[in-house]
Amino acid sequence: MSDLIFYTNPMSRGQIVRWALHEVGAEYQQVLVDYGSNMKGDDYRAINPMGKVPAIKHDGHVVTECAAICAYLADAFPGAELAPELDRRSDYYRWLFFAAGPLESAVINNSLGFHVDDSQQKMAGYGNYQLVVDVLDQMLGERYYVCGDHFSMADVYVGSQVDWGVQFKTLPDTDNFNAYAERLRARSAYQKAKQIDADLIAKTAG
Incomplete structure (x- = not known):
């Protein structure tokens, strides 16, 4: 057990x-x-x-x-x-919690049809949906993984948001998002985990 x-x-x-x-x-x-x-x-x-x-x-x-x-x-x-050494964790923590906070909030609000106007941006905390998308897209265009060349657990969380977003159109279809998602989908652990859940979903549906 x-x-x-x-x-x-x-x-x-x-x-x-x-x-x-x-x-x-x-x-x-x-x-x-x-x-x-x-x-x-x-x-x-x-x-x-x-x-x-x-x-x-x-x-x-x-x-x-x-x-x-x-x-x-x-x-x-x-x-x-999958966790960088402490002296290299700045990007790891920064983007892990960016995805858990501003990104998820912006995406969910946008999907629900709640659009932040200029007077609400400070209260929302993330500014607006387009700002969050642009910041994430720029970051992923500058590096292979969240922490540079080394895959980390931040890529599991940030990558899941991007992977879901490009599949279900909650994020725009950009070259940076698509290339990053494809790199992650090639990982053996990703494929094995997704297959388990796909099989469970199919079993439930059957």
């Missing part, structure tokens, strides 16, 4: 964490949580009071929120070398 339990639903942000788990080479026990009574039930709310997936429990410690789980896994499995 693994000491790492992964709570997920294949049609959720749990796909991000499954990819992260495969990148670090972790053995894990999977617990599928449905969107009905299970996810909002008392048993699962004892794991995540928000009643949402994903979550992990590792050596008895619970971690929720995708960016936090990704960062935790990089530190908990140092042999995978």
